[in-house]
Amino acid sequence: MHVVDGALSNEVVIAGGAIAVAGIGWGLRNLDMEKIPAAGVLSATFFLASLVHVPVGPSSVHLIMNGLAGLVLGWAAFPALFIGLLLQAVFFGFGGITVLGVNTVAIALPAVLVGVVCRRGAAGASPRTAALWGGVAGGGAILLTGLLVALALALSGDAFLPAAKLVVLAHLPVMVVEALLCAAAVGLVRRVKPELFGVVSSGRGVAAHA
Amino acid sequence: MAGGGGKVRTLDPRGRIVAVALFAVVVVSLDDLAVLAASVGIAMVPFLFARLPMIRTLKRVAAMDGFIVLLLLMLPFTTPGETWFALGPLVATREGGVLAIGIALKANAVMLALLSLVGTIEATALGHALHRLRLPETLVHLLLFTVRYIEVLRREHATLRQAMTARGFRMRADLHTYRSIGYLLGMMLVRSLERSERILGAMKCRGFQGRFHLLGVFRWRRRDTWFVALTLAVLAGLVILEHRHGLPA
Structure with missing residues (x-):
C-alpha cells in the first residue's frame, strides 16, 4: 500500500526520508555503469509486476514482489524500488511526494533484508529448496512491509493505532499469495538461469556471464 | 505515460519540480482546514492549465489506496476528543473528523499539483531535469x-x-x-x-566506455523566474493565512 501525503507526523516523514537516502546511496555505491542496463531492465520488470492484479478470495490485490526484487537485486533494490515508487507517484498519482521516503523504506528495506538472508538458499542445491527459500523471502518481505507501515502509523499518533493493527492484518493474505508466487518464480529461475541471483548484487559485471 | 501538458509545457521542468516540492512541504505542514481547502483551490490552477484528461485524473486523485480511505474513515472514531456524532455504540469526535478531512485535503492538493506540473514532464526530460537538480x-x-x-x-x-x-x-x-x-x-x-x-x-x-552522457538541454527563461517567484509568494500567503486564521482554533 502507498501512504499519502499529510497522514504521518513530521518526525516519521523526516526519519523515513533520511533512511531512504542512506539506503539508496548504499545501493548505488555498488552499481557501476556496466550493471545499469541489467538493473534498469529488472527495475522495469518489478514496476510492471506491481501493476499485476491477482485474485485473492473474492477480492484482488496488486503485487509488490519486493522479496523477489531483494533476491535478484540485493542492495540495488533500494534505488530500483525507489524509482518505481517515484514513477507511480508522478505519473499515476499513487502515494505522495513527502512520504516517498517512508514508502521507499517500507518496501525496499524488507527487500534488502530478505535478500541478504535468503539469497544463498534461493541459489541453493535443488530447485525445490530454492523454491522454499523463495517462498520465505516473498512472504517475509510482505510481512516486514506490513510491520513497517504499521510502525510508521503507530509512531505518528495514538489515533492511528487501530489502523496500524489493521494494516498488519490486511497484509497477511497478500503475504501468503506473494510467498507462493515468489516460490514459483524462484524455482523457475533456479532451473532456467540460476546466475540471475548474482548479476546485479555481486561484484561481477554482466559481461562475466554473457 | 504523460498525457496533456497544455500551457504548463512551456515552463522549464526544473522550475516545475522545485515548485511542486516546495508546495508539498508547505501544504503538509498546514493544519487549518480553510487554508488547506484554499491550497486545493490553488492546485486546481496548474491543473486547469495542464489540460489533463479531466475525469480520468480526478478519478486518480480521488481514488486513493483503498486502505487509506478506510484509515480516514476510522480516524474520527479512534481520536479522543469532543463528541461529533454517534453511530450506534461508536462515537466520532470533532478532532478526529478535522484530522481526517485535513489529511484528505493535503493528499489531494499535493497530488493535483504533482500530476499537473510534474506528471506532464516527458519521462526522459524528468530524468535530465532531476540530474540538473543534483540527483x-x-x-x-x-x-x-x-x-x-x-x-x-x-x-x-x-x-x-x-x-x-x-x-x-x-x-x-x-x-x-x-x-x-x-x-x-x-x-x-x-x-x-x-x-x-x-x-x-x-x-x-558502439564504443561504450563506462560513461553515459546526459544531453538534455533546458533553457531557463524569464517566465520561469516569474513562475517560481509566484509560487513562493502564494506559499508565503498560505503560511501567513494559517497563522492569522489558525491560531485561535
Missing part, C-alpha cells in the same frame, strides 16, 4: 533505463499473457493461478536479463 548520475541513468524498458516489457508481458490465455488460462484464486503467475514473472526476469546482456553488448559495440 546522483547513477540514479538518473537507472531511471532512464527503467523508463525506456517499461513499455518494451509491458508488450512482452502482454504477449506471454496472451499465450497463456490461448492455452485456456484464467485467473482464479487458486494455487494453479499463483504458480502460473509466478512462472510468468520468473520467465520475465530471465528474459529481461538476457535482453540486458544484448543491450550491453550493443552499447559496447
Whole structure:
C-alpha cells in the first residue's frame, strides 16, 4: 500500500526520508555503469509486476514482489524500488511526494533484508529448496512491509493505532499469495538461469556471464 | 505515460519540480482546514492549465489506496476528543473528523499539483531535469533505463499473457493461478536479463566506455523566474493565512 501525503507526523516523514537516502546511496555505491542496463531492465520488470492484479478470495490485490526484487537485486533494490515508487507517484498519482521516503523504506528495506538472508538458499542445491527459500523471502518481505507501515502509523499518533493493527492484518493474505508466487518464480529461475541471483548484487559485471 | 501538458509545457521542468516540492512541504505542514481547502483551490490552477484528461485524473486523485480511505474513515472514531456524532455504540469526535478531512485535503492538493506540473514532464526530460537538480548520475541513468524498458516489457508481458490465455488460462484464486503467475514473472526476469546482456553488448559495440552522457538541454527563461517567484509568494500567503486564521482554533 502507498501512504499519502499529510497522514504521518513530521518526525516519521523526516526519519523515513533520511533512511531512504542512506539506503539508496548504499545501493548505488555498488552499481557501476556496466550493471545499469541489467538493473534498469529488472527495475522495469518489478514496476510492471506491481501493476499485476491477482485474485485473492473474492477480492484482488496488486503485487509488490519486493522479496523477489531483494533476491535478484540485493542492495540495488533500494534505488530500483525507489524509482518505481517515484514513477507511480508522478505519473499515476499513487502515494505522495513527502512520504516517498517512508514508502521507499517500507518496501525496499524488507527487500534488502530478505535478500541478504535468503539469497544463498534461493541459489541453493535443488530447485525445490530454492523454491522454499523463495517462498520465505516473498512472504517475509510482505510481512516486514506490513510491520513497517504499521510502525510508521503507530509512531505518528495514538489515533492511528487501530489502523496500524489493521494494516498488519490486511497484509497477511497478500503475504501468503506473494510467498507462493515468489516460490514459483524462484524455482523457475533456479532451473532456467540460476546466475540471475548474482548479476546485479555481486561484484561481477554482466559481461562475466554473457 | 504523460498525457496533456497544455500551457504548463512551456515552463522549464526544473522550475516545475522545485515548485511542486516546495508546495508539498508547505501544504503538509498546514493544519487549518480553510487554508488547506484554499491550497486545493490553488492546485486546481496548474491543473486547469495542464489540460489533463479531466475525469480520468480526478478519478486518480480521488481514488486513493483503498486502505487509506478506510484509515480516514476510522480516524474520527479512534481520536479522543469532543463528541461529533454517534453511530450506534461508536462515537466520532470533532478532532478526529478535522484530522481526517485535513489529511484528505493535503493528499489531494499535493497530488493535483504533482500530476499537473510534474506528471506532464516527458519521462526522459524528468530524468535530465532531476540530474540538473543534483540527483546522483547513477540514479538518473537507472531511471532512464527503467523508463525506456517499461513499455518494451509491458508488450512482452502482454504477449506471454496472451499465450497463456490461448492455452485456456484464467485467473482464479487458486494455487494453479499463483504458480502460473509466478512462472510468468520468473520467465520475465530471465528474459529481461538476457535482453540486458544484448543491450550491453550493443552499447559496447558502439564504443561504450563506462560513461553515459546526459544531453538534455533546458533553457531557463524569464517566465520561469516569474513562475517560481509566484509560487513562493502564494506559499508565503498560505503560511501567513494559517497563522492569522489558525491560531485561535
